[in-house]
């Protein structure tokens with residue numbers, strides 16, 4: 001099992017970045033990106049102080065969630081959403097980060113049981129228009145936000161982004177800044193109060209926090225390297 005020692009280290013890294021970039025204390029939430037990690041590993045991290053996890057693959061997530069049902073863990077969905085599985089996505093997560101079209105938002109709003117609070121949702125923006133990534137362009141994001149904001153069982157909170165991988169901190173910051181500016185512009189344009197930016201992963205935590213991230217999704221730096229490659233996992237249904 002992965003050791004939990006990295007957890008305090010990552011939390012300190014986040015706190016330091018909050019100070020360095022004049023962000024309010026505790027304004028950045030840590031989400032453990034726990035794909036491929038076992039329920040036991042998640043529980044060990046939860047017991048050590050990790051309150052939220054993000055999962056990419058629905059079946060894997062539902063299995064772990066069932067195993068951990070007695071624990072007060074906040075579940076985030078951070079994977080691609082297939083429309084034929086939207087009902088389970090709608091009803092099993094506190095947050096959905098990967099809304100990329102109106103139709104899927106509409107389905108989620110219709111399928112979310114009214115026994116639950118409206119689900120917190122983020123629109124995924126494809127900031128570099130990468131063909132390999134889901135998400136809407138930043139020019140389409142504002143209008144989509146305005147439409148989704150009208151849906152009953154969705155609480156639209158902001159945007160999520162996975163910029164192209166680079167170890168150049170200037171480029172990292174530029175992409176995150178564009179995402180933040182898109183959120184500010186959307187709020188101004190439509191009088192919304194979107195307050196969440198899900199941005200930053202293991203390699204770009206600081207740049208994301210510098211540019212206003214409120215949620216970082218950390219996998220390998222927290223849990224160690226994943227045992228299976230992304231490619232293999234992405235073929236799983």
Ligand SMILES: *Cc1c(COP(=O)(O)O)cnc(C)c1O
Nearest residue numbers: 033078201202217218219220221
């Ligand atoms: C895997 C994953 C992460 C975490 O990536 P690391 O580089 O391992 O920190 C964050 N967000 C999403 C959507 C992911 O799929």
